[in-house]
Amino acid sequence: MIQLPNRWGEIVEETGKLSQFAGNFFVQLFRPRFEGKEFLRQCYTIGYLSLGLVGLTGFIMGLVLTLQVRPIMLQYGVEAKIPAMVSLSIFREIGPVITALIFSGKIGSSIGAELGSMKVTEQIDAMEVSGTNPYKFLVVTRVLACTLMLPVLVLLADLIGLYGSFIGINIHGSTSFALFFKQVFEAMSFGDVLPAFFKTFVFGYAVGIIGCFKGFNSTKGTEGVGKSANSAVVLSALAVFIIDLIAVQVTDLFNFT
Amino acid sequence: MSRSAINNTKLGIFVLAGLLFLVMTLFIIGKNRSFFGSYYSLRANFKNIYGLTRGNNVRYSGIQIGTVNDIKLLSDTVIEISFTVKKDMAKFIRIDDMVTIGGEGLMGNKVLNINPSSGKGTFVKDGDLLKSKATVNLDKMIEILGETTNDIRTIAGELQITINRINNSTAIWNLLKDENIPANIRKSVENVVAATQSVQISATELNGMVASVSNGKGNLGILLRDSSMALQLNKTIALANKTVKNTNQIADDLHTFISSIDNDVRNGKGIVNGLLRNETMTTNLANSLANIENATNSLNQNLEALKHNIFFRGYFKKQEKAKRKAEQAAAKN
Numbered sequence: 268m269i270q271l272p273n274r275w276g277e278i279v280e281e282t283g284k285l286s287q288f289a290g291n292f293f294v295q296l297f298r299p300r301f302e303g304k305e306f307l308r309q310c311y312t313i314g315y316l317s318l319g320l321v322g323l324t325g326f327i328m329g330l331v332l333t334l335q336v337r338p339i340m341l342q343y344g345v346e347a348k349i350p351a352m353v354s355l356s357i358f359r360e361i362g363p364v365i366t367a368l369i370f371s372g373k374i375g376s377s378i379g380a381e382l383g384s385m386k387v388t389e390q391i392d393a394m395e396v397s398g399t400n401p402y403k404f405l406v407v408t409r410v411l412a413c414t415l416m417l418p419v420l421v422l423l424a425d426l427i428g429l430y431g432s433f434i435g436i437n438i439h440g441s442t443s444f445a446l447f448f449k450q451v452f453e454a455m456s457f458g459d460v461l462p463a464f465f466k467t468f469v470f471g472y473a474v475g476i477i478g479c480f481k482g483f484n485s486t487k488g489t490e491g492v493g494k495s496a497n498s499a500v501v502l503s504a505l506a507v508f509i510i511d512l513i514a515v516q517v518t519d520l521f522n523f524t
Numbered sequence: 525m526s527r528s529a530i531n532n533t534k535l536g537i538f539v540l541a542g543l544l545f546l547v548m549t550l551f552i553i554g555k556n557r558s559f560f561g562s563y564y565s566l567r568a569n570f571k572n573i574y575g576l577t578r579g580n581n582v583r584y585s586g587i588q589i590g591t592v593n594d595i596k597l598l599s600d601t602v603i604e605i606s607f608t609v610k611k612d613m614a615k616f617i618r619i620d621d622m623v624t625i626g627g628e629g630l631m632g633n634k635v636l637n638i639n640p641s642s643g644k645g646t647f648v649k650d651g652d653l654l655k656s657k658a659t660v661n662l663d664k665m666i667e668i669l670g671e672t673t674n675d676i677r678t679i680a681g682e683l684q685i686t687i688n689r690i691n692n693s694t695a696i697w698n699l700l701k702d703e704n705i706p707a708n709i710r711k712s713v714e715n716v717v718a719a720t721q722s723v724q725i726s727a728t729e730l731n732g733m734v735a736s737v738s739n740g741k742g743n744l745g746i747l748l749r750d751s752s753m754a755l756q757l758n759k760t761i762a763l764a765n766k767t768v769k770n771t772n773q774i775a776d777d778l779h780t781f782i783s784s785i786d787n788d789v790r791n792g793k794g795i796v797n798g799l800l801r802n803e804t805m806t807t808n809l810a811n812s813l814a815n816i817e818n819a820t821n822s823l824n825q826n827l828e829a830l831k832h833n834i835f836f837r838g839y840f841k842k843q844e845k846a847k848r849k850a851e852q853a854a855a856k857n
Binding site for chain 2: 304307308310311314315318348416418419420422423425426452453455456457460461464
């Protein structure tokens with residue numbers, strides 16, 4: 268048996284547990300019975316109810332990015348390229364990552380806290396006793412909802428972000444809506460949209476599974492619930508960045524344009 | 525409708541909106557990248573493609589009509605570019621249209637431009653190879669710009685020397701300072717105006733004269749415009765021609781005559797030869813002339829004797845009187 272320091276040992280053990288927990292999702296996903304109603308409820312809560320926050324973030328993101336890049340673009344005399352530059356930034360990186368971070372803050376923490384409180388109040392144990400599979404009912408529905416709703420949220424955040432950029436350009440200059448969107452789509456290729464779109468599924472899955480894992484393994488009463496919620500946010504945010512790094516490397520590796 | 529159903533409807537709209545945006549994005553990108561619709565694949569060969577890559581736009585007279593599909597290195601000096609263009613544009617593109625590589629501004633992407641030719645070639649078919657023309661790249665432009673800058677620098681240096689000379693020249697500045705010059709120039713201009721007016725008047729008069737001559741007025745007019753005079757002149761010229769011909773004839777005859785005399789003289793024949801060459805004849809001729817002179821003298825003596833003869837004396841006195849009268853009358857006049 269390998270002897271590791273306490274802290275490192277905990278990390279490795281936690282990683283192993285998390286991997287098992289995450290792998291179990293795919294096992295349970297294709298096993299009946301399907302909790303369709305709960306899944307739709309979770310989609311509504313996780314997806315639709317997050318739209319306001321994500322949309323506002325996206326709008327500010329597009330607007331601020333445009334206003335920030337405008338002076339330097341103006342300095343080089345390429346002001347006309349702002350729509351292309353902002354749209355590429357939003358679609359490729361900022362849209363998915365910022366939305367995923369906001370999503371992890373809102374949904375990761377809520378899942379962690381909700382499941383954590385259920386754990387400490389022994390509701391999960393009671394569910395198991397009553398014959399309901401708590402993993403399937405609580406985890407699969409939430410993780411699947413996160414995996415499927417985050418890409419939709421990212422797409423809408425991108426769209427709203429582009430609108431924010433359009434407003435940003437029209438604060439100082441003037442461009443038509445049609446011209447702006449023409450420049451945006453002329454600058455983009457499938458390689459800009461598809462890898463970014465696919466990685467959002469992974470982001471959603473990571474946020475959901477980490478939130479559920481932290482809540483499911485919550486201990487020490489109400490203090491443990493807070494800790495679960497906090498660590499769910501921190502870990503899922505970190506996971507988003509790590510997955511993003513891997514996704515960029517993979518995209519570069521396959522030279523997907 | 526239950527709360528759950530309302531929530532599901534909202535969720536449905538939310539998901540559909542996201543998917544709609546995704547589909548629209550992919551469709552527009554695909555359309556821009558020639559993934560949808562009917563396209564023709566065309567080719568062009570270049571020696572240098574200056575960084576053109578797959579996915580760059582293809583333009584026909586500035587209109588976006590397709591994208592670059594593939595780039596192949598056929599040999600060390602030939603690069604083949606395959607590009608797709610919309611099928612409905614094929615009715616405008618001709619086989620002799622010229623393909624060039626351009627850019628979207630200094631910092632923009634590269635663009636493949638199809639430039640219309642004379643419009644005499646046949647329309648393109650799928651897979652056709654179009655003509656290509658190498659364009660001046662940025663490095664070449666900068667090189668030319670550098671040469672131009674050097675030229676400008678040289679010109680500026682020479683200009684500076686010229687300006688320094690002007691600045692150092694007191695004559696030019698004195699000329700500029702002289703306040704009489706404007707008055708003189710004004711006076712000169714007035715003179716020029718006056719001279720111009722005179723010229724104008726002269727021109728008008730000349731016009732009048734020309735008009736008169738044209739109308740056949742005055743001596744010159746009559747000379748130039750009178751048809752009868754021209755007729756007479758023609759006749760005179762004809763007569764002169766005839767005279768010249770006659771003169772020629774006479775000259776010819778004279779020439780023949782002189783030639784015959786010359787022949788006679790050379791051959792020792794004829795009277796002229798006798799005159800020139802026969803000494804006896806010359807002596808005789810001289811004797812004859814001497815005899816004639818003697819005879820003339822004798823005749824003069826006889827005439828003088830006749831004047832003093834009583835029968836003829838009266839006649840000669842009358843003659844002298846008439847002569848004297850005529851001389852007196854002439855002296856009076």
